[in-house]
Amino acid sequence: MPCIKGINQLRKPPNIMEVIIQETTTIYPSNPPFNHPHTLSLSHLDTDLNLHVTFRYFRVYANLSNSNPFQLIKNALGTALGPYYPLTGTLRKLEGCRFELHCTPGKGVPIIRASVDYSLESLNYLDELDETFSERLVPNPGLVEAMDHPMILQITLFKCGGYVLGSAVHNMLCDGLGASEFFNGVAELARGVTRMEVEPVWERASLLGPREPVRVEFPFEEFLRLDKEFSPYLQNVGPTVRVCFPMMEKWLDRFKEYLQERSGSRFTTFEALGAFIWRARVKASNIPKDTKVKFAYLMNIRKLLNPPLPKGYWGNGCIQMYVQLTAGELTDQPIWKTASLIKHSKYNANDEYVRSYIDFQKENYEKGITAGKEVSGFTDWRHIGHSKVDFGSGGPVNVVPLSKHFLGSIEPCYFLPYSSVAVEGKEDGDGFKVLVCLRECAKDGFMAEMDKFSRLEFDLG
Structure with missing residues (x-):
């Protein structure tokens, strides 16, 4: 019977692998949805202090179509950032420690292009990997940068043509389901649709705001x-x-x-x-x-x-x-x-x-x-x-x-x-x-x- 013991630790590959950063560009909404600065209110669930953190993760793709993933995702991202323009905003702390999102024309989402001189297959598609290497596949902004750019992406191309999409998303803007909905919308556009199936809804303060007067019924x-x-x-x-x-x-x-x-x-x-x-x-x-x-x-x-x-x-x-x-x-x-x-x-x-x-x-x-x-x-x-x-x-x-x-x-x-x-x-x-x-x-x-x-x-x- 197979057992868990012995196959768990993320292992270090036999050779030291470099992640070569080639360029960092900014993707702007292809159809800018506004032309003046404004603020958006966040819900009390968004601004929970436990969520004042950037969530980092990556997806590994074999790229079976041999497309140019960097250009493909860049183009789709620009379209998606029209309705999802709050991802280009800046988080600001207010008096009383709460937060709001400040949106300014001309801001976008940074995206990093990188490369690795190994095939994904030779690395078992990153199932077992050295932590030092995997950390370099995803942007790791400091506290100030994370508030200024609540989303930063990285696309790392591998020798085989496959790639890794690394995402750093501030948790105050969305949870896992919300982030998944955004990326699935970008993917729809990359596959050729002209409009995402699900249009994003903001309305956070009105849908998940406190009652007047407040009433706490649980201990x-x-x-x-x-x-x-x-x-x-x-x-x-x-x-x-x-x-x-x-x-x-x-x-x-x-x-x-x-x-x-x-x-x-x-x-x-x-x-x-x-x-x-x-x-x-x-x-x-x-x-x-x-x-x-x-x-x-x-x-x-x-x-x-x-x-x-x-x-x-x-x-x-x-x-x-x-x-x-x-x-x-x-x-x-x-x-x-x-x-x-x-x-x-x-x-x-x-x-x-x-x-x-x-x-x-x-x-x-x-x-x-x-x-x-x-x-x-x-x-x-x-x-x-x-x-x-x-x-x-x-x-x-x-x-x-x-x-x-x-x-x-x-x-x-x-x-x-x-x-x-x-x-x-x-x-x-x-x-x-x-x-x-x-x-x-x-x-x-x-x-x-x-x-x-x-x-x-x-x-x-």
Whole structure:
């Protein structure tokens, strides 16, 4: 039986590879939608301080059509930036610490052209790679540059004709679904349509603004912390590493059967696997048993609201959900109880919960709202469209997030889809991939726990 152990660490290739930066250009909207400076209001979900971070990731393309991807994407991007012109704006901090978007004629999106003198096939399409190299495939703006240019792109051409599209997008402008919607729109234009199927909708302050008067109906302070001086992304837990491993369907099926046998409940993959990984990480990190630890994730609210958000809304349309335990409770209680807590936490997500959270943000924003320390962030990328962005030669053969900052967590976990595109030299298994960031000192213990999972050893109470 195959096991997880031994195939997880992002390995360093045998030779030192250079990413050669050739040029940086700016793409402007091909049909400028305005001719005077103006500001756009952001929602209280957009300006959550946990989202004051640039999200970085890349897509790998085999380029089976042998097109010129740099020119193709440049042209399509220029057209898309007409309706999506807020991506050319500048984030500005207001009094009271909130943010707004300032839009000025003549601004655009920077795009970097780079090259690598290797074929993607020789690098296994970046499935396993040195972190130093992968970091150079995506722009990495500082805080000031990220506010001035909330989107920066990089296209890196490989010797085989394939390429990597690296994206650095400020999280205050959009969540994963919103970014996916934008890139799928650019891809539509690259494939030859004259107009994107879904037109973007802004209206953030009116659709997701606070009520008058505000009304907070849920005890958010039970798991959130008000501390203006605390920065969740500056926590010092020592060196961190990324590990990536396959998750086979037969392992998951047997684990979910195990949970159902003991609890009488059915669990989704996210609930079941999330519980196991959270427990494995906390156990391996040797966190003191009386320390509070949190499981954090995003719940899509677009269809939960009354009325639902309109089609094309590309701002942050998710609410942060939490499960909180002490480290001792998490590691000592039966695993099915943890999965049940994650499952039941979803039941809170409704229109009133979202409106209350927005009102809570308005009342407490200046105090600094954070989830505190020891937060494990989880997100599922399998179904939000990242793997469907097709510029005309097929979708990406790999999608890799680089950000270690997510929902106040510096140790996020991503569930990643396998490619739907078959390419020579790359074989994907069934199931999906899991990418986990964790403190380096916990790596061996964590992978030992995941190796037990692959061997169907679930005797956890």
